[in-house]
Amino acid sequence: MTSYxxxxxxxxxxxxxxxxxxxxADGSIGYFWDFPRSQIYxxxxxxxxxxxxxEDQETGGRRRRMLSLTDSGASALRDWVATPSDAVAEIxxxxxxxxxxxxxxxxxxxVTLAEHQLRAHERRLEDYERIAATFDNDVDAARDDPTxxxxxxxxxxxxxxxxxxxxxxxxxxxxxxxxxxx
Amino acid sequence: MTSYxxxxxxxxxxxxxxxxxxxxADGSIGYFWDFPRSQIYxxxxxxxxxxxxxEDQETGGRRRRMLSLTDSGASALRDWVATPSDAVAEIxxxxxxxxxxxxxxxxxxxVTLAEHQLRAHERRLEDYERIAATFDNDVDAARDDPTxxxxxxxxxxxxxxxxxxxxxxxxxxxxxxxxxxx
DNA sequence: GGGTACATGTAATCAGTTACATGATTTA
DNA sequence: TAAATCATGTAACTGATTACATGTACCC
Numbered sequence: 001m002t003s004y005x006x007x008x009x010x011x012x013x014x015x016x017x018x019x020x021x022x023x024x025a026d027g028s029i030g031y032f033w034d035f036p037r038s039q040i041y042x043x044x045x046x047x048x049x050x051x052x053x054x055e056d057q058e059t060g061g062r063r064r065r066m067l068s069l070t071d072s073g074a075s076a077l078r079d080w081v082a083t084p085s086d087a088v089a090e091i092x093x094x095x096x097x098x099x100x101x102x103x104x105x106x107x108x109x110x111v112t113l114a115e116h117q118l119r120a121h122e123r124r125l126e127d128y129e130r131i132a133a134t135f136d137n138d139v140d141a142a143r144d145d146p147t148x149x150x151x152x153x154x155x156x157x158x159x160x161x162x163x164x165x166x167x168x169x170x171x172x173x174x175x176x177x178x179x180x181x182x
Numbered sequence: 183m184t185s186y187x188x189x190x191x192x193x194x195x196x197x198x199x200x201x202x203x204x205x206x207a208d209g210s211i212g213y214f215w216d217f218p219r220s221q222i223y224x225x226x227x228x229x230x231x232x233x234x235x236x237e238d239q240e241t242g243g244r245r246r247r248m249l250s251l252t253d254s255g256a257s258a259l260r261d262w263v264a265t266p267s268d269a270v271a272e273i274x275x276x277x278x279x280x281x282x283x284x285x286x287x288x289x290x291x292x293v294t295l296a297e298h299q300l301r302a303h304e305r306r307l308e309d310y311e312r313i314a315a316t317f318d319n320d321v322d323a324a325r326d327d328p329t330x331x332x333x334x335x336x337x338x339x340x341x342x343x344x345x346x347x348x349x350x351x352x353x354x355x356x357x358x359x360x361x362x363x364x
Numbered sequence: 365g366g367g368t369a370c371a372t373g374t375a376a377t378c379a380g381t382t383a384c385a386t387g388a389t390t391t392a
Numbered sequence: 393t394a395a396a397t398c399a400t401g402t403a404a405c406t407g408a409t410t411a412c413a414t415g416t417a418c419c420c
Contacts, residue, residue, distance in 0.1 A: 032272055090213065091273075094267045100211050100214070146285055150278050200400075244389070
């Protein structure tokens, strides 16, 4: 899947180095779909071999490799984006997983867990709001920009998470366990 | 991480076979954190070697392996659940990823994508509501059950997703592209 | 000259998935 | 007796992560 992220990034940014794409990803789609730096080098090499990307490497100095989409790469990206998926992603959130198994611990531990998650989601929400502010100088264009709309999904998710974990702190589920302190 | 899921499942279900744990997971935590059947066999073998699980295999017939928590396994689970994480999960949702790169395709394709996602999330929402109904025969106990509370997070996420993709269908972001039909 | 940011890669390892493979028990 | 379900496992592969390793260019 990461190969399509790389393809998409090249489409989005135009000719760019792997380093550059990774830096852009870290401030945008990386919040939703992150990958290690080494992978973008592996993937870009692979995509060049497959003929989906072109590379143009400087002969001296930093020997930058400028990546660009080939026609075949552009069409592979279009096909993939236009192929709807009927799958819903798993949330795979460690905090929720821990909460699921909360009957193994005391209510205090659940509260501590929830406090950490709350803070983490609040921080993430702030990140998103900061990024959103850079979009929304031009409100009309923003509404029309799919990347802004994906950010909107992130904002809603974080709002929801902040509310959710706040409620856990207020009334931690004790799971039928007996509170050992009483 | 899956090893903690297995440990947690054994804690939650009590002594059970790997097969049984997987079946239970498929109707509960599997919606949030799925794994292939083969993995539960690999993990359970590993956890037995680590002394976190005990196994008791039937000598004849189906040769079922009953898995149970050792003291050391129970304490490893408690430690893990009680160790708060400051990380926020990536959403890693293919539909959102496709939407992020929607500038590569036409508005029609975005609408088609959104329709599929909407249907998928509606179906998932129905699954969750069906499961919630089985909890909520006893409303007071449900409020106190961490697994029910995690399901609540899932319900909210799916509600949010249904609203989100509905809005995309109403006004698909066109990403500054020119609509080729005009 | 030193620190920071730019820039690229490889190697080893690990986690997870898919496919292959087999047999027992229950129910219609 | 056939089909469905119960039940367990291995092997090959793939994708992703971590750690290692190197050098350039710019700015103070």
